[in-house]
Amino acid sequence: MSVKFEITKNDKxxxxxxxxxxxxxxxxxxxxxxxxxxxxxxxxxxxKNAGDDKRYDMKTASDGRPYFxxxxxxxxxxGTSPMFADAAACEAAVAATKAGAADAPVDDKS
Numbered sequence: 001m002s003v004k005f006e007i008t009k010n011d012k013x014x015x016x017x018x019x020x021x022x023x024x025x026x027x028x029x030x031x032x033x034x035x036x037x038x039x040x041x042x043x044x045x046x047x048k049n050a051g052d053d054k055r056y057d058m059k060t061a062s063d064g065r066p067y068f069x070x071x072x073x074x075x076x077x078x079g080t081s082p083m084f085a086d087a088a089a090c091e092a093a094v095a096a097t098k099a100g101a102a103d104a105p106v107d108d109k110s
Contacts (some may be wrong), residue, residue, distance in 0.1 A: 003027065003100035005043050007036070009110035015039035019046065019079065019101055027093045028070060028079035028101075036110060043106060045078045046070060050101035056094055066090040070097070 014032035
């Protein structure tokens with residue numbers, strides 16, 4: 001399954017990236033960045049850290065739905081997944097992120 005990064009800009013001028021799967025569904029999304037270079041650095045951090053099992057922090061939302069954070073080597077969160085219907089869907093998203101993020105192309109829509 002091919003994945004890609006998509007960079008967008010909101011109406012407040014903040015840049016965001018998403019890692020999308022082959023169906024266009026979000027695997028991971030970033031915080032808002034004031035500068036595009038910071039957003040691009042976030043993409044590179046995901047590429048660098050996505051292959052490392054220790055960088056994934058599995059979480060459960062207050063309503064019981066699973067999600068995960070991807071962390072950099074310094075422990076800072078670089079991306080958060082959406083909430084998933086079940087653990088299997090969450091694990092599949094982690095697997096897709098691990099497999100595809102390092103080589104994922106960037107679609108800049110900002």
